[in-house]
Amino acid sequence: MGCISPLFFLSARVPMQFRVKFRELTACKRKTWLSWSLQRCCSSDTSLSSSDHLSSGLERYKDLQKYFRRRLKDAYHRFSNIPDYSVVSGHHHLYFTEEDGIYRMDKKQSHLEPEQVLNLRQISGELEKTGLENNKRKQRFQWTVQRIRLSPRERHLAASLKCTHTEELRCVVVWLERRRFLPLDPQHVTLTLEKVFSFEWATDEVLFYTTLEGLRSSAVFRLDLTSSGSRITSVFEEMQPDVFVEVALTRDRQILTINCNSRTSSEVLLSDIATSNLEPFVVQPRQLNLLYYVEHWRSRLIILANTGLGQEYQVVQAPVSEPSMDSWVSLFAPEPGTTIKDMDVVGDHCVLVARTPVSELALIVVPLIHPKNTYIVQLPSWACAIKTKKPGLADQQNMLEFLISSPVHPPVPYCLHPENGLLLSGTGDGSSPENQADYITTRLEACSQDGTFVPVTLFHTVPVEHLRQAPLLVHVYGAYGRDLNMEFYPEKKVMLEQGWALAYCHVRGGGERGLSWHRQACVGGKQRGVEDLQACLHHLFSLGVSSPSLTALTACSAGAVPVGALCNRHPLLMRAVTLQAPFLDVLGTIEDHSLPLTLEDRDEWGDPVGNPEHRHIITSYCPLHNITPQHYPSMLLTAYSGDNVVPLAGILKYTEQLKKAVHTHFSMKPKSECKPAPNIALNIQPGANHLGPEDFELMLEEEALELAFLYMELGLDPPRPQRKRRR
Secondary structure, eight states, X not given: OOSSOTHHHHSSOOOOOOOBOTTOTTOBOOOOOOOOOHHHHSOTTOOOOGGGTTTBTOGGGHHHHHHHHHHHHXXXXXXXXXXXXXXXXXXXXXXXXXXXXEEEEESSOTTXXXXXXXXXXXXXXXXXXXXXXXXXXXXXXXXXXXXXXXXXXXXXXXXXXXXXXXXXXEEEEEEOXXXXXXXXXXXXXXXXXXXXXXXXXXXXXEEEEEEOBTTBOOEEEEEEEETTEEEEEEEEEOOOTTOEEEEEEOTTSSEEEEEEEOSSOEEEEEEETTSSOXXXXXXXXXXXXXXXXXXXXXXXXXXXXXXXXXXXXXXXXXXXXXXXXXXXXXXXXXXXXXXXXXXXXXXXEEEEEEEOTTSOEEEXXXXXXXXXXXXXXXXXXXXXXXXXXXXXXXXXXXXXXXXXXXXXEEEEEEEEETTTTEEEETTSSSSOGGGTXXXXXXXXXXXXXXXXXXXXXXXXXXXXXXXXXXXXXXXXOOOTTOOOOOOOOHHHHHHHHTTOEEEEEOOBTBSTTOHHHHHTTSGGGHHHHHHHHHHHHHHHHHTTOOOGGGEEEEEEGGGHHHHHHHHHHOGGGOSEEEEESOOOOHHHHHTOTTSTTHHHHHHHHOOTTTOHHHHHHHHHHOSGGGOOSSOOOEEEEEEETTOSSSOHHHHHXXXXXXXXXXXXXXXXXXXXXXXXXXXXXXXXXXXXXXXXXXXXXXXXXXXXXXHHHHHHHTTOOOOOOOOOOOO
């Protein structure tokens, strides 16, 4: 699967992803980020220090927060056994992670105790000693496993680790073959590589990897393991500052790809592992507005490229010996309204993840020998997110395993056999017992100001006509061509069980309806995302779904832009807002060349320094620069002191100016006309990065606070504790 570049995770203001490791509630898996100092985030002209705001306006929610913390913890335990594809299959062993390291089980002797391969506590102890020496103060260091890769014949294991305190990245290589009758030594690490982001084995002795410097990955290295030691050589270096580089293997493990992606172009280099020559060669040189991703089948390349109608994705093929664009031949182009989201080559079939014109997920199977026999596999109508399994060394290559889920439906495992279209689910009926018929998924369309129909996904437990008195939580993102995150969250399941309606507005700027959906709301089109969100709210209210006094909006990162802009224009459309790591000072951030993402973000937001028109457009909608004295909704803003993606200074400025505007508005009103003033609450989490706290307990505290805030600000009665029935 190559459609989604890590560029969007590491150098975009992307929404938080649900990464809780359900088997161990003490660990929370999130994408890796490197933090920078609070001093760099906060500009000197900000009169509010972080210490002034760590609990600003939060005290009133504490009692209810404690209640929701217990409810959420119970919910996480309830869903503690859902599948997550964290087990890696080798030829002889199954590998899995625990809190203290990596273990393996013998496939033929599963009755034996698991054998430890890597001891994380030993690594943590070594770093702690170094930290004590360097910092002269006691700190607790803990390493977590990010990903595992096995060499082709299972001789070596490479694992990427992240330090939870320092955000340091590290890759360790462990020799798996042991002397006869002697166990593995989990304390022994063959080799340690620093700052490694992506890595793949080409052979049992050759590992390709990229490193992460700040938020940039631009170099590829080759590690050769020899009988006398090891050797590291430089393979490739990307000179364009806005290009992110990663290495990956094709599904059949025959080709290693070096993927060099920016927001507007792609360039892929290949290294043929099946031959002794590993020297990489270019598929198609970089070309503006050309995006492509490569898979391998027999002696041909299967390429997903935006060369289709309207610059949307289609599937093409080319010989490995002549890979350039001149040799590309079309294999499959989707019907208008159908959007390709991802691609896999499974056996002799190309399997595409697609979104249909009615916004449902489906699989499109293209037989590579007879492409005209293409067929569609329908997925359950509740499916909103899909995660495919990367096959292990011993896994079958002629079937596709994947998980489907929704924000309120735990992941369900499925298996597709493309040769006959057989689709099997892990539960037999495509659902989990406790989710059968206990909620409704309704897909709607709202007509925006320019006549464009915007998809809305609504989750509810009673018919739409009975939702007038239901509290409504509206989710939005709309940036960087990324779909709104719709993976499973226990928190959303709890809300649904308490009678909430949950709406997901797929506004322009995201990728739900293809690349053009994103292009329509870039730079000069950013206003469209705000208009789309407004149209979605009006449409929901017109259908009888809730009302403004019972409605709250929630967004993460860049999703705060349409929410903040709508609050400035139509603050009475909602009662409360929760924002996490919110991007609120678009103008100040994009015009600051010292920040790490300014160059890349010009393709998304524009260039306010070099283009006066862009500056005017950004100023017209920027949430910070359009605050005015009026009755705003109550807001809970959650920020992270270690966030190197969204500067904390902008959040502090926004909070200060918003409080001043609210105070000015109410000071001008006669007391007899004054309604209760909204609460503007700021919660700064110390040390956490852009994706929030990794510690499970801290994450629970944050989610519980959000629920307590929503209940109090919407004037809802606290949910009654469920009594256990007596037998």
